[in-house]
Amino acid sequence: MKKTTYDVVIVGAGTAGIMLARELGKFKQKVLVLERKKSLLEFSFKTLASFINLEEFGLTNYSVAQEIDFAVVHSKSLKEKVKVVGLTLDKVKLHEEIINSLDDDFIDIELGVHIKEIIADAENNYTAVKDKNGKEYTAKIFVDASGTTGVLSKKIGLIPKITDLATGVEYNAKYLGNDNEIHLLIGKDYKGGYGWVFPLKNKRAIVGFGTFDKIMIKGLKDNLNAILELPTIKKLVLKDNDIVEGGSIPITPVIDKFVSGNLVCVGDSVSQVNPIVGEGYKFIFESAIMASKVIHQALIKDDVKLLSVYEDQWKKRFETNYIRSKVAQKRIFSLTKKDFLIDVGLVLLKLRANKKNVETLSGEYK
Known part of the structure; x- marks a missing residue:
């Protein structure tokens, strides 16, 4: 059943997006996932x-x-x-398993949606994302899980455009x-x-x-x-x-800034793949689950400032390892x-x- 209002809009139904949606569904948050592809099981690598x-x-x-x-x-x-x-x-079976576990009572997915921009009000709070046809999608919190495209993370400068x-x-x-x-x-x-x-x-x-x-x-x-x-x-x-x-x-430098106001970024949109061998799923799944808990608390307490806790927790869990992996990566490939x-x-x-x-x-x- 389609909801009229959403707690969270997630842009991207890849690795990070579907895991985050699954976890938020467990918290009974109303979630809309927007995916530009026409299939949830279309991958460049299988x-x-x-x-x-x-x-x-x-x-x-x-x-x-x-x-x-x-x-x-x-x-x-x-x-x-x-x-x-x-x-x-x-990967097809892995994503199938996660998709089949999504709670339809709380999670909607729309395919073929190309998000082009994020809209902010006079106080710089994000109020909606807009697709290429001009349709707007509103929520209390937005998530960029759009992968290397970085639809929102690049637009607001959390990651370089190139x-x-x-x-x-x-x-x-x-x-x-x-x-x-x-x-x-x-x-x-x-x-x-x-x-x-x-x-x-x-x-x-x-x-x-x-x-x-x-x-x-x-x-x-x-x-x-x-x-x-x-x-x-x-x-x-x-x-x-x-x-x-x-x-x-x-393969950007290690990034540790993932939140801007009520926008949260997860996965390849903020380069959360571990640098050394491109190990992605393990680290991105963990990051998505971490983000889901923080988003849930921010919604319960109606305080988006709590979203910064996600950055603090990520740094504590991953930053040292990622820096060491980045050094090893550069050393090996030199x-x-x-x-x-x-x-x-x-x-x-x-x-x-x-x-x-x-x-x-x-x-x-x-």
């Missing part, structure tokens, strides 16, 4: 590897494509196997390796980028190539095809189709064009305790 514990987020194993016991890091000459507890996830992105492409290919191992590949052959192989079920895997280099982006598919000819890759996958998928994640330095890095990885290597890969430092 799989991901994650260190997420699904039970912590009230999710089942429905979306698990493969359980992962090892992350194998490759240079041109060496490799190191890190013992991990990870998963390859089917942001750096890590962009990747991948194939679903026949898998020749061990089902319980993901593979991360760096070195000169990857031209300053990086490669990955994530196993799925039925001896299939995702093989991909990504880069931070703007110059490389136009040639991503060609570079992916080139690395498929590398001996290390050929031992792991066999390309048997030409269907390529692709997408981007933000070395990727020199195989000798990457080999040295792999040797150092071998000398470290497995626990420390897991911290680096997962972005969860103790």
